[in-house]
Amino acid sequence: MARLKLERRRAIFDWSLRIGFAIVLLVAWELSTRAQSRALAAPPSEILIAFWELTFIEGVIFSETLVTARAFFMGYGAAIAIGLLVGMLMGRSRLAEYVLEPYVTLMYALPSIALIPVLVIWFGINDRIRIVLVILASVFPIIYNTATGVKNVDEELVEVGKSFCATRRKIATSIVLPAALPLIFAGLRIGLSHALVGVIGAEIIVVITGLGGLVIRYADNFQMANMFVPIIFIATLAVLITAGMNRFQTVFRRWEVQDE
Amino acid sequence: MLSIRSVDKRFSLDGPLVLDRINMEVRNGEFVSLLGPSGCGKTTLLKIVAGLLPATGGEVYLEGKESTEPSREKAMVFQHFNLLPWRTAINNVAYGLEVQGVAKAERLETAARFLKLLDLEGYEDHYPSQISGGMKQRVGLARALATEPRLMLMDEPFGALDALTREYLQDELARIAASQDLTVLFVTHSIDEAIYLSDRIVVMGNNPGRILVEYPVPFERPRTSTVVRADPRFAELRNQVWVLLEEEKSKR
Amino acid sequence: MTNLAPESGLLARVPPRLVRIASVVVVVLAWEIAGRAAPRWASYPTEVAAAFMDNLDRIIDAFIETFKAVGVGYAISVAGGVLIGFGMARIRVVKVALDPYVAVLYSTPRITLIPLAILLIGIGFNLRVLMSVLASIFPMIINTYAAVDSVSAELEETARSFTASRWSITRTVLIPGAIPGIFVGMRVGIIRALVGVIVAEMTAGAAGVGALLLVFGRFFQSEKLFGPVLLLGFMSILMTRGLSLLERKLAPWQD
Ligand SMILES: Nc1ncnc2c1ncn2[C@@H]1O[C@H](COP(=O)(O)OP(=O)(O)OP(=O)(O)O)[C@@H](O)[C@H]1O
Numbered sequence: 001m002a003r004l005k006l007e008r009r010r011a012i013f014d015w016s017l018r019i020g021f022a023i024v025l026l027v028a029w030e031l032s033t034r035a036q037s038r039a040l041a042a043p044p045s046e047i048l049i050a051f052w053e054l055t056f057i058e059g060v061i062f063s064e065t066l067v068t069a070r071a072f073f074m075g076y077g078a079a080i081a082i083g084l085l086v087g088m089l090m091g092r093s094r095l096a097e098y099v100l101e102p103y104v105t106l107m108y109a110l111p112s113i114a115l116i117p118v119l120v121i122w123f124g125i126n127d128r129i130r131i132v133l134v135i136l137a138s139v140f141p142i143i144y145n146t147a148t149g150v151k152n153v154d155e156e157l158v159e160v161g162k163s164f165c166a167t168r169r170k171i172a173t174s175i176v177l178p179a180a181l182p183l184i185f186a187g188l189r190i191g192l193s194h195a196l197v198g199v200i201g202a203e204i205i206v207v208i209t210g211l212g213g214l215v216i217r218y219a220d221n222f223q224m225a226n227m228f229v230p231i232i233f234i235a236t237l238a239v240l241i242t243a244g245m246n247r248f249q250t251v252f253r254r255w256e257v258q259d260e
Numbered sequence: 261m262l263s264i265r266s267v268d269k270r271f272s273l274d275g276p277l278v279l280d281r282i283n284m285e286v287r288n289g290e291f292v293s294l295l296g297p298s299g300c301g302k303t304t305l306l307k308i309v310a311g312l313l314p315a316t317g318g319e320v321y322l323e324g325k326e327s328t329e330p331s332r333e334k335a336m337v338f339q340h341f342n343l344l345p346w347r348t349a350i351n352n353v354a355y356g357l358e359v360q361g362v363a364k365a366e367r368l369e370t371a372a373r374f375l376k377l378l379d380l381e382g383y384e385d386h387y388p389s390q391i392s393g394g395m396k397q398r399v400g401l402a403r404a405l406a407t408e409p410r411l412m413l414m415d416e417p418f419g420a421l422d423a424l425t426r427e428y429l430q431d432e433l434a435r436i437a438a439s440q441d442l443t444v445l446f447v448t449h450s451i452d453e454a455i456y457l458s459d460r461i462v463v464m465g466n467n468p469g470r471i472l473v474e475y476p477v478p479f480e481r482p483r484t485s486t487v488v489r490a491d492p493r494f495a496e497l498r499n500q501v502w503v504l505l506e507e508e509k510s511k512r
Numbered sequence: 513m514t515n516l517a518p519e520s521g522l523l524a525r526v527p528p529r530l531v532r533i534a535s536v537v538v539v540v541l542a543w544e545i546a547g548r549a550a551p552r553w554a555s556y557p558t559e560v561a562a563a564f565m566d567n568l569d570r571i572i573d574a575f576i577e578t579f580k581a582v583g584v585g586y587a588i589s590v591a592g593g594v595l596i597g598f599g600m601a602r603i604r605v606v607k608v609a610l611d612p613y614v615a616v617l618y619s620t621p622r623i624t625l626i627p628l629a630i631l632l633i634g635i636g637f638n639l640r641v642l643m644s645v646l647a648s649i650f651p652m653i654i655n656t657y658a659a660v661d662s663v664s665a666e667l668e669e670t671a672r673s674f675t676a677s678r679w680s681i682t683r684t685v686l687i688p689g690a691i692p693g694i695f696v697g698m699r700v701g702i703i704r705a706l707v708g709v710i711v712a713e714m715t716a717g718a719a720g721v722g723a724l725l726l727v728f729g730r731f732f733q734s735e736k737l738f739g740p741v742l743l744l745g746f747m748s749i750l751m752t753r754g755l756s757l758l759e760r761k762l763a764p765w766q767d
């Protein structure tokens with residue numbers, strides 16, 4: 001008699017539960033939206049049709065995805081470069097730490113969305129605003145965590161390097177940086193989620209371009225089914241980028257896993 | 261007092277046999293040590309007796325009644341202390357009593373008494389993170405003792421301690437066990453410790469975990485470490501157990 | 513503390529606080545001078561302060577309005593997030609069913625949902641509460657889940673060996689063990705709750721700080737803008753510091 005292994009049985013149970021729960025949600029959604037007036041929200045069946053039309057027939061969605069992704073990657077990339085640099089500087093030099101700390105603390109705590117009106121005055125309502133907002137949203141967690149990570153590297157580890165007469169540069173790259181990596185990655189991940197909020201926030205609140213802008217435009221025209229399509233794309237983009245970051249992190253920190 | 265009858269254990273349906281037909285009796289007031297190579301199932305057996313793990317086959321009887329759940333007659337001392345980090349020493353010691361529904365004033369009084377018994381006066385309000393390893397182990401011991409169990413299950417309680425603290429606590433344990441008339445099932449890796457403390461030594465083998473031999477320990481109580489160690493019977497027993505364990509290790 | 517590049521003797525003798533204060537003074541002065549040269553862009557501190565005092569009533573009203581919504585939304589998020597996080601950590605069915613939604617919604621910026629939210633519940637107080645709940649409940653859920661999940665199984669077993677019931681294990685082991693992790697979620701969550709409300713006020717709001725900032729921004733009144741923006745930053749710092757103090761009070765066993 002073929003006896004299903006416990007794990008397989010469990011996996012089958014899990015997936016039936018997930019799919020079953022998803023079906024219940026979808027049916028409830030379909031029925032509740034069909035019951036009321038059309039203006040409120042679209043049933044899943046219509047969203048599916050809209051998804052098909054917008055992605056495979058009209059294709060607008062891809063060009064807007066590119067617009068959003070481009071601003072995101074430019075801003076986040078710049079934030080990483082600036083954040084790592086300033087963070088290391090603050091971690092390694094007390095003067096830099098003391099001088100910069102008040103601003104980093106303030107800007108980290110400040111909801112960057114609140115800076116949008118200021119940015120409008122400085123840059124006008126245009127595409128650059130998104131990149132600047134992404135940088136402002138994500139650079140401070142990166143700075144803060146990098147600085148903390150570099151600063152708190154175990155003194156004894158550094159002494160190991162010194163005992164082998166390693167140069168200062170060698171110590172920095174072979175000891176301080178790897179030891180600080182867990183916190184640096186924590187900063188990168190926080191920065192990532194702030195950056196996503198920054199780019200979509202700017203698109204929805206001021207610039208009305210990209211995927212965020214598409215959501216607003218469809219909502220303004222009460223094209224409810226269409227509105228869900230860019231939302232789905234934003235979610236997919238966000239999940240993919242986050243998964244990519246986690247992936248990158250496990251590759252980079254492999255030795256920590258091996259430790260176990 | 262304690263009767264382990266034909267206990268088997270597998271952790272999953274098609275997993276390996278971890279314990280194979282364990283049979284064992286422990287009399288009232290007896291101190292029995294379990295010795296065996298790492299991974300032979302000592303912790304598993306102790307947890308089955310404690311009621312923390314279900315046996316796959318066989319039964320455990322306590323005072324003639326089948327025992328499958330934790331109960332007030334039993335208390336376990338864990339290898340890694342397992343103190344609750346968010347409780348002060350006295351509240352850790354009072355923990356078992358609290359769970360068993362003893363009123364606050366009473367349980368704190370009892371806890372204070374047992375802290376004193378283990379020389380921990382003055383550390384009542386320290387958190388585990390603020391005391392040494394030996395003190396943590398004593399708090400763990402006091403916590404188990406405070407519930408006034410009939411049967412103490414101790415899993416390598418002194419494994420993580422330095423030699424001095426260890427000897428000190430061994431004497432302490434021997435004294436308390438005698439004065440409280442405790443029945444003890446004691447897991448250890450140290451042959452010396454087993455001989456010094458117990459009335460009987462049970463040696464277990466590996467793959468599957470099973471009982472190989474039992475040795476009675478011939479020394480009178482109360483014992484002193486120096487006298488026991490100087491006795492020629494000590495060296496002989498020690499050697500017998502050692503040879504057996506070495507053989508068992510090389511079999512793998 | 514690792515000091516790879518030891519500073520010259522001078523810094524070692526100056527107390528850090530003095531350096532920080534000096535840094536702030538220099539920047540404020542520089543801003544004043546630069547701002548006077550081009551006031552339309554960045555205004556300058558004295559003018560910002562004056563504008564702040566002139567509009568004090570409006571600003572206070574806006575902050576009260578905003579923080580009312582933050583308070584309600586945050587309270588819902590903390591309660592709901594802790595409950596759901598606990599449920600996911602302890603009841604497998606709950607975890608399996610909710611996992612995909614929590615994971616996707618946690619990484620997706622919830623700002624995306626604001627047009628939908630407006631169409632569903634309008635633009636009143638409820639919208640601001642809803643957005644702050646959406647923004648802050650996921651960090652609460654995830655951190656509570658991770659915290660409860662990481663409470664050592666050995667401690668649970670210890671409690672069981674003393675005949676602890678399920679409820680008493682929850683009360684004496686799981687809840688205290690999860691407190692530090694829950695506070696991590698609460699510190700992230702409070703800022704997110706504020707962001708959620710401000711987003712709602714900026715897209716739809718007729719009231720609150722977000723709306724006020726839009727009004728000031730619309731007429732290029734940068735001198736009016738900076739006051740409330742800075743105040744928001746200080747409030748955020750204050751709230752997270754307050755939570756840290758509360759944590760030290762509730763969880764004094766951590767070093
Ligand atoms: N929860 C578990 N699931 C599966 N296998 C387990 C589990 N706990 C223990 N085992 C296995 O059961 C066997 C016995 O483990 P146990 O911890 O009882 O050994 P032990 O004699 O206490 O060893 P040590 O002296 O190292 O503490 C080991 O092979 C171990 O891998």
Ligand SMILES: [Mg+2]
Pocket residue numbers: 302303304415
């Ligand atoms: Mg063991």
